[in-house]
Each structure stands twice: as structure tokens, then as C-alpha cells.
Amino acid sequence: MLSNINSPLDIKSLSYRELDSLASEIRKFIIEVVSKTGGHLAPSLGAVELTLAVHKAFEAPRDRIIWDVGHQSYAHKIITGRRERFHTLRQYKGISGFPRRNESEYDVFGTGHSSTSISAGLGIASARDLKNEDFEIVCIIGDGAMTAGMAYEGINQTGFLKKKLIVILNDNHMSISENVGGMSRYLMKISTAPLYNELKGDLWELLGRLPPSLSGRARLAARKLREGIKNLMIPTILFEELGLRYIGPLDGHNIPSLVEAFESVKEIDEPVLIHVLTEKGRGYEPARNNLPLFHGLGPFDIESGEPKKKQGPPTYTHVFGKALCEFAEKNDKVVAITAAMPEGTGLCYFRDRFKERFFDVGIAEQHAVTFASGMAVEGYIPVCAIYSTFLQRGFDQVIHDVALQNIPVVFCLDRAGLVGEDGPTHHGAFDISYLRVIPNMVVMSPKDENELVGMLSLAIGHRKGPIAIRYPRGQGTGSTIKPSRIHIGKGEVLRDGRDGFILAIGSMVYPSIKASDMLKKKGFDVGVFNTRFVKPLDENSILQIAQRTKNIITCEENALSGGFGGAVAEFLVDKHVNVSLLRLGIPDRFIEHGAREILLEKIGLTDKGIAKSIERFLKVDANKDSN
Secondary structure, three states: OHHHOOOHHHHOOOOHHHHHHHHHHHHHHHHHHHHHHOEOHHHHHHOHHHHHHHHHHOOOOOOEEEEOOOOOOHHHHHHHHHOOOHHHOOOOOOOOOOOOOOOOOOOOOOOOOOOOHHHHHHHHHHHHHHOOOOOOEEEEEEOHHHHOHHHHHHHHHHHHHOOOOEEEEEEOOEOOOEOOOHHHHHHHHHHOOOHHHHHHHHHHHHHHOOOHHHHHHHHHHHHHHHHHHHHHHOOOOHHHHOOOEEEEEEEOOOHHHHHHHHHHHOOOOOOEEEEEEOOOOOOOHHHHHOHHHHHOEOOEOOOOOOEOOOOOOOEHHHHHHHHHHHHHHHOOOEEEEEOOOHHHHOOHHHHHHOHHHEEEOOOOHHHHHHHHHHHHHOOOEEEEEEEHHHHHHHHHHHHHHHHOOOOOOEEEEEOOEOOOOOOOOOOEOOHHHHHHOOOOOEEEOOOOHHHHHHHHHHHHHOOOOOEEEEOOOOEOOOOOOOOOOOOOOOOEEEEOOOOEEEEEOHHHHHHHHHHHHHHHHOOOOEEEEEOOEEEOOOHHHHHHHHHHOOEEEEEEEEEOOOOHHHHHHHHHHHOOOOOEEEEEEEOOOOOOOOOHHHHHHHOOOOHHHHHHHHHHHHHHHHHHHHO
């Protein structure tokens, strides 16, 4: 049937038995494609019936359907006109792994970071009512996203404004790893006590059959009775206390039951939360048996479920995770903090060895930062490992709760720079820019795995204030890990140069060395300086380089706006140093998704691209001199 589904209209006439068959086809199709492209497999497998029920009951795109994060949206993409392009998932110039407004009219709101759907949905509802329009708004949010404060900020105002809004809580007891915290326990308590909801519905229907003169008073008395019953069965119904009518929990794989519930809530003129229970990884045994791995992964073998691993050196994430364990073995003050990403950040090794010193705060980056600061105040050494793109969410806390008080928290920013297939919501393109403006902050980036370990050692021993290390996604260079001492604000000259000098930082050091080799063959003598530190800059070395050559090139895998090159330019201007400066980095636009190598090539940050830009720069400068 799937080959005949080109829009949600095509499923309207299907029977429930046909929809169940279609769900099986969609699962098979998702598995086949993701095995080649990689992607968020387990979440999308768990939401297939839910997706079909939503599109059968509602009239998209007139009715607005908002997917929180977007990890569960593959079936939605397939039945909204993107089936034939689904094989391009996460590929360069293909369809995105997340909802994107410029990709389809059915993607009402772009997502990628969690817990935004309720706030966006309430904004749309408020605009709808101001315009006196009439359509439904459906926000589909996972229970993992319910660990973030923004979800409750949205719920709080939704309950206050009483706008008509439908929130579907897709509860599979997982985010990437198993959910943590009080909300997770609370949802588990609800999901194991469905008797309350059955009793409430039966009682309400029975009282509604009484004569009008009696039913109103009876229902008022029943409300009081209901409060007593629910407090026996479930301590409190939190969502109803916050102003949302609670319905559930429902079987998220029973399409008739879901459609019936969705149709019925259209008649309710107030905010509703429908609690749906689903199974993450449903329909594919390897995914069900290893949910953290199959939450998001690269290409894999369908038969065995084994990832198709690239040959080569370990990843920066792996090296960081193992090194932190070694430092923690020697220093019992070292603690590790993650925001629901133990596997993604490499802290799974720390969790397994030092359980009492490991803290997973859930999807709550702001809390993670301030929590780390509180631990540091009491003499511990908190290592807060968060993806670069997600630390953006805790920017105010980094300033107010850490740097302003000069508290020594170690920030380890994985996935700095371009991350590849996950695209613009996940690229770590801005961390140098947003961290280097903060007083008291030290910002550094290693050229390889060995420097990463050296910088981690430096950071753990640095008790004078906050310090951040940014490093890229993917495999390292294969460098040997050996004891090396790194000093704050000190870089290293890797090769001298007469015609120009590349000041490179982090992942751009080795490409700059190769670019220097290419330029040498063309008659240009260009040096390379591994700057290591964005803040503080190695000012003495940069001044010495400026005295040797008037052509300076900065190279970084960060946004040019406010980045490392900008820091060098500001320093040279402040010191009245007259040089020609070329800044290479990520241009002032959001970079699309695709393989990291392709993206770097497109923006000129490969060895060839760097060499080409520098050659053009040096030739222009030479022409100026000759004129």
C-alpha cells in the first residue's frame, strides 16, 4: 500500500486493518533506508501507529502538527509526500532528519532541540484566536523532552490561558538512554495505573445520563469523589493541576483507540494532554535490545543489527571518556555531569566505573551548568560534558552562575564545528563566538587526541575559574597519547614561513599543515602556528609572527562572526600592528546537512580549500606590492 500513499488524504479511507498493514510496510521501509543513511531509527519505529492515527484524525496542513525534537518524525515525512525522496535522508541536498519549514508545508515548525513544541503550539494557538480562525493544533512531545524546563514553561502558560491545544505525550520511558528524574517516575506511576482513567470515564458517562436537574449537582459531587479516588491510585494528576485536561494512558499502537481519542478531544474547548504509551524500536529486534545505540546511529547491517564501523583511530569522544576515567581514578574530587547524553559524550565509561560520582540531569542544560557550579563551590571538580549546540541553551547560566562568580567548572564541548548529517540544528558552529566574550573564561581546542588529553589534564588542575575545551565529532588523527604539558595561553610553531603564516585552531591545524605543503610546491613559503587557545590568545607569539611576515591567515571550524579570527583581528588592531589578514572559517549562514567532508569542502575548509584561498590571497597581496 505504501507506494500509493502520497499525502495524508490517501490514508483517510483506509480501514484500521489496512492501516495496521501500512504501519508494517512503513517500518520495513524506514529500516531499509536508515540502514544505509543512518539516522534516528528506534524513536521513529515506535511512533508509526501514532503518526497514522494523527493524520487520520486531523486535517494537516490546515491543522498544525508540531513534532518536538523530530526524532520520531520519519513516518510523518514518508506519508506527507516525501516517500520517493526518503532514500536521501540526511544526505547532502537530501531531506533533513528533522522537521524543516522549507522542506514541506506539513512541517509547521522546525525542530532539532527538545522541548519547544508546547511553547510554539501555544504561540500558534494565541495567533489563531486573535485572527478568529478555527483549526486544531497538535503538539507531539516525547517523555524525554518532558525533563526540560521549557516544556513546563509552556504548560504553565497553556494552563493559565486555557487556549484550545492538544498535547500528545509519547511515552516510551526513554530519551536517548533511559530517562532519569522525578517526572520519569511520575509518568511510570500513571502508566501502571490505568484503572483510574477507566473508572473516571465510566463514572462521568453514567452521571451524564441522569436528568439535567440532577446531573450537574451529581457531577459536582463526583469531582470531589474523583479527587479522593485519584489520590488513592495516583498521588496527584500533575497536568490537571496545571490546567490541562488529562486523558490516558492509551496504547500508542492501537490505531482505532487513538483515532477515537483524537476525534473526541476536538470537542473539548480547552487544553488537553493525551498520554500515549509506545514501544521504542518496535518491529526491529536489534533496536529493541539496544535502544541507546539505535536511538541515532550510522549505517548498519539489517540482518545482524551491527553498525558498519569505519576503520581507523578512536573518536575524540572515546578518547575523552577513557581519559576522564583515568584522571578520576587518581582524584576522587572529579565528578562527571551530562544532560541525557552519557553515550554521546563518552561519559558512559565514567558512569560504569564511578556511579556515585556520575550525574545525568536529563535534557536540562541550564540546570546542568548551575548544578556543576554548585558542586564546584563545595570543592569538587565538575566536568560538564555537553554538545556544543546544546550548551547554547545554558548561555545565561554559564555567564551568571559560573563565570560571574569565577567558579572553576570544566566544560567539555563535544561535536564542536560541523557535525554532518544532523545538520544546522546540531552543528557546533558558535561556541568560540559565545564563549570568548565571557570574562574569566578560558577557551581552548586541541589539534589531536593527545592534545585533548593534555588539555583535559590542564582543565582539571585549573582552579582559578571556568575553562572550556571544544573538540570535533568523529575519529581522531591517530596520534599517540603521551604525557604532554600544556600551558594556558601558549601555542606552538609547527613550521616557519616567510610569505605568510596560518594561525590555526583545533581541527583546522592538520589541514593547515597539508595546505602549507601544497603551497610549498607552488613556491609559497607559509608557516603554521597551532594557537591552541582562543582565550587567552598567545599574544607574544602572534606579535613575533607579525614581525616576520605581513600576511596572516586565521583558520577555524567556527562561525567567522565573533570567532577566533575576529579575536586575532581585534588584538592586532588594538596593538596597531599593520598586516594583511585573511580569515577562514564558517561563513555567516546556517550550513545544511550532509557528510562532514562534503560540507567542509563546500565552505573551503579542507586542505585543498585552505591552500586555494591562501594562494589567491598571497597573489592579490603580491600584485598590490608590484603596483
